[in-house]
Amino acid sequence: MDIYRRLMKEMEGEIRRDEPMSAHTWLGVGGPADLFVSPRDRDELARGVAILAEEGIPFLVIGNGSNVVVRDKGIRGAVLTLTRALNTFAIDGRIIRAGAGMGLSRLIDSSLDHSLRGLEFAAGIPGTVGGAVKVNAGSHGGEIGGSIRSVDLMDASGETFARRAEDLGFSYRTSLISRDWIILEAEIELEEGDGEEGRRRIAELLGERRRTQPTGRSAGCIFRNPKGAAAGMLIDRAGLKGLRVGGARVSERHANFILTEPGASADDVIDLITQVREQVERRSGVELELEVEIVGQD
Ligand SMILES: Cc1cc2nc3c(=O)[nH]c(=O)nc-3n(C[C@H](O)[C@H](O)[C@H](O)COP(=O)(O)OP(=O)(O)OC[C@H]3O[C@@H](n4cnc5c(N)ncnc54)[C@H](O)[C@@H]3O)c2cc1C
Structure with missing residues (x-):
């Protein structure tokens, strides 16, 4: 029996296949998760996790997806969402x-x-x-x-x-x-x-x-503030406000935010992050570290 059928048989919560992660992230980008599992309660979560372990399927837990960039190739394995099971x-x-x-x-x-x-x-x-x-x-x-x-x-x-x-x-x-x-x-x-x-x-x-912050689709601050400085200020000083790759751009209002438009891809966001990092390092010598997490298939 394949893993999807087994989970469907042994769990009452919601199980989906090839679920687009763009629907579960604030940036609105990200390819499909092989499995998307929303257990009904804590016991069912334990059962689901044990089944995934038995079948050798890796998992990633997602909350509201407001601090992650899911790559365009999506997520191999299962994504677990707990908004239904653990809302106590x-x-x-x-x-x-x-x-x-x-x-x-x-x-x-x-x-x-x-x-x-x-x-x-x-x-x-x-x-x-x-x-x-x-x-x-x-x-x-x-x-x-x-x-x-x-x-x-x-x-x-x-x-x-x-x-x-x-x-x-x-x-x-x-x-x-x-x-x-x-x-x-x-x-x-x-x-x-x-x-x-x-x-x-x-x-x-x-x-x-x-x-101080833009409205629109973002993941909040993209980079951590380095010691004694604000990442947004360094990005602004490098003249990068408004810099764009495809459907992703550096916010004009707060340079540490990247905004996405409909049709943007995770590659757009990741390419823009790379460009911002390179240009800030060239300009100020500071290597910015990510605050958001990039997940999924490379
Ligand atoms: C407009 C905007 C403003 C923001 N402002 C701030 C801010 O002021 N300060 C700030 O700190 N952040 C801010 N953020 C970022 C984000 O909202 C926070 O980091 C938030 O705590 C992420 O929660 P989430 O549920 O969306 O987690 P997700 O983005 O879904 O996941 C974040 C990480 O937590 C892990 N995770 C989630 N749930 C679980 C779980 N139950 N068990 C194990 N691992 C888990 C995920 O695997 C991932 O590694 C902002 C984001 C946006 C879009």
């Missing part, structure tokens, strides 16, 4: 347990409903809890890792385990969470406070985003 929220005093598939905006909103503050910095980051924890998403001086107490994880055989935050090595836009681990749930500790004040702060932060 539980609260006990100042401690929240949030499922990896939950959207950050809903997490922030629900926290404020319970007069818990500390996540406002993340307003406007269009990721899931899982994606934010993996990359230690942050903004305005805050990082999600700073509020995490522990994370429940699953390994590539379907076994679950927990790690305390101090063992996860959260630092600037990165963590030590292995590529083979699936983030299931995060335990988050927040401060008691005035929810309405939190919402006012969010309105300010979103206003600032609107003033």
Whole structure:
């Protein structure tokens, strides 16, 4: 029996073949994933992961696809999406347990409903809890890792385990969470406070985003800020605002954003990234490092 039929037989969640990843990424580019698996719940996720391991099929977990560029040749193996299986929220005093598939905006909103503050910095980051924890998403001086107490994880055989935050090595836009681990749930500790004040702060932060960042299809900042400098400023100084490859271009409003138009390809985005890197290095001697992740078949 082929893997698709086996998953269909043994799981009730959604299983698709040759699913275009352009439909699951913020940039709107990316070729097909061989398999696209949305388990119904946590048990089914474990079963699905065990089946993939038995069949020797690699997997990639995707959140909202807001920090990834999927190559045009797509993804060999399976893409797992957890927005359905792990969309849970539980609260006990100042401690929240949030499922990896939950959207950050809903997490922030629900926290404020319970007069818990500390996540406002993340307003406007269009990721899931899982994606934010993996990359230690942050903004305005805050990082999600700073509020995490522990994370429940699953390994590539379907076994679950927990790690305390101090063992996860959260630092600037990165963590030590292995590529083979699936983030299931995060335990988050927040401060008691005035929810309405939190919402006012969010309105300010979103206003600032609107003033400084472009609207349109992007993956947020493409490059990490090098020590003591802003990647956007280096790109701007190299005169690269508006630089275009096919349907991808460097934003005029914020040079660290690449925007895509309908019909753009991942190759357009990746070629543009390469050109920006080369020209910034030539101009300022700085080698920019990627903040977004390029995934899929080379
Ligand atoms: C307009 C815009 C603004 C942005 N602003 C910011 C910002 O201010 N600060 C910031 O930090 N980022 C920002 N981003 C980038 C992005 O939104 C964040 O990095 C976000 O946390 C990614 O979450 P995601 O669910 O989309 O993850 P994805 O892009 O789907 O995945 C990111 C990584 O996490 C892994 N992953 C996802 N879920 C899991 C899981 N459950 N288990 C294991 N691994 C997992 C993926 O395999 C991948 O390696 C912005 C993006 C956009 C489009």
